Amino acid sequence: MNLLIDGLTKTYDNGVKALNGVSLTIEPGLFGLLGPNGAGKSSLMRTIATLQLPDQGRIVMQDVNGQDIDVLTQPDELRKILGYLPQDFGVYPRIDAVTLLDHLAVLKGIHNGKERKEVVETLLQRVNLWEARKKNLSGYSGGMRQRFGIAQALLGNPKLIIVDEPTAGLDPAERNRFLNLLAGLGQEAIVILSTHIVEDVQELCAQMAIINKGTVLLSGHPLDAVQMVQGVIWKKSVAPGDLDLMHRMYAVINDRMVAGQPMVYVYATSQPAPGFVRVEAGLEEVYFTEITDAENRYHAQRTVPIPAL
Template sequence: MKLTIKNLSKTYENGVQALKNVNLEIGKGMYGLLGQNGAGKSTLMRTIATLQDADSGSITFNSINVFKQPNELRKVLGYLPQEFGVYPTVNAEELLMHLADMKGVVSKGERKELVQYLLNKTNLYDVRKKRLNSYSGGMKQRFGIAQALIGNPELIIVDEPTAGLDPMERNRFYNLLSEIGENTIVILSTHIVEDVSTLCNQMAIIGEGEVLITGKPTEIENQLQGKVFEKEIAKNEVEKYSQQFNVISQNFHLGKMHITIFSETEPGNGFTVKTPNLEDSYFNLLFNQKKTAELC
């Protein structure tokens, strides 16, 4: 089971180059695609899902040529887009029954059994008779996963699934995605670093349409070992330190401003070495990309 993306590029009519020669190879399990809003993640997800064409390149899933055989890919695809519409006055059970019928589950008995299974799997069975417009954000996302699982898909795409969820709903969603990822390819597209570090064994970071790095999250973190440092500073000192050092991130902790810098050598000046995490790697790559763009 493998999804292969080769030399994929896409430029919109307004001149924005959303994808620039993207190459990825994705196997079974949870795969994280991490990037800022506007980085090209949703364009890539829609292209894989056969919802739009690319200008060049290819996508294959097992023996399926996705651009030449889109209907074959759709038969094995489950897709939860960043925003998806539902019939607000219909309840979850009714809509899942309708979607299962559209997916080709002809027998009413089979549909009922499938829908009951999906409602239980997504912890929605007790609220199956409630109208979808009464669902919380987390419940709607779990319903989105339920509809994506109809037809036993081999490839599942979830685009920004945890944005706006409270911590409890996010953890519930993590557990659900982890279980699904044991037997399928699940691509998790997100701008939230915690989503990837919590769930994914393999990942890619994308910025301005380009793949900046791929690998295991721990391997990507370890590349910064001994090269990131932190310091508590006054709020009005941020600009001064930004001129002197490569400040890759700044954040408040317990009401105090902390900055993280990248340096190949010990910077002194009160900085202490920091154990790198995935967020540091992410910010460092984006910092370097921005710096390179400014020099061009």
């Protein structure tokens, strides 16, 4: 079972090109889709989830038994095996979890009352909401709502599960609980995790891609990606007034405050200057290297030469 995405393009009516020839092959397990806000992640998720059509390209759910589903021409067939948790998951706040999940199970096609009761109870226990099952969703924390969102996404035993920015806004404890839940789901299905949080992908996923401005910059195994930048990332603590100079002189991929002092991270094949220390690279360094390089190329393409007088 694989999900094949081939040459997807999508331009909205306002002229924004959200997807630019996206091609990916996603195998069972957790697949991390990384990118900044506005990179095209949600557009890709909505297209896979049959909520919008692309301008070009195709999506095929390849079944090991030869029962392939063309997602764009057979959306109803995909919806039978799809679980989807969008970035903004709305709930009816004055309804308890059992009642709402039962209602959603009916909409999913589970009409037998006994079967539906068993499914609802099993899912609420699985996402650790059984003790709060009679509580109105208005009283749920952010993490509890996200876990309820996963419960509704699991109705019908889906083979493809899409979660869009699921840990944004969660506290560390809730985030860990939610990530552990996702890790378990990856044992049974294709789970696509769309996020801008690098740690989520590094901790969970054996497959990943980085996307920006609708273009796939890199795809593969996170460890292979990290190996590509091992030994070529350097850091140095600098004075606040020197940040602009650092950006002009070096290939800075990131800068951030560390203990109240700016720290710059630079891509270089050898020590850029005295005081720079080589960094043990991780997925975060891969991410910033790819995004920075893509942004530089994008701005270079948009630069209009000044004609000679």
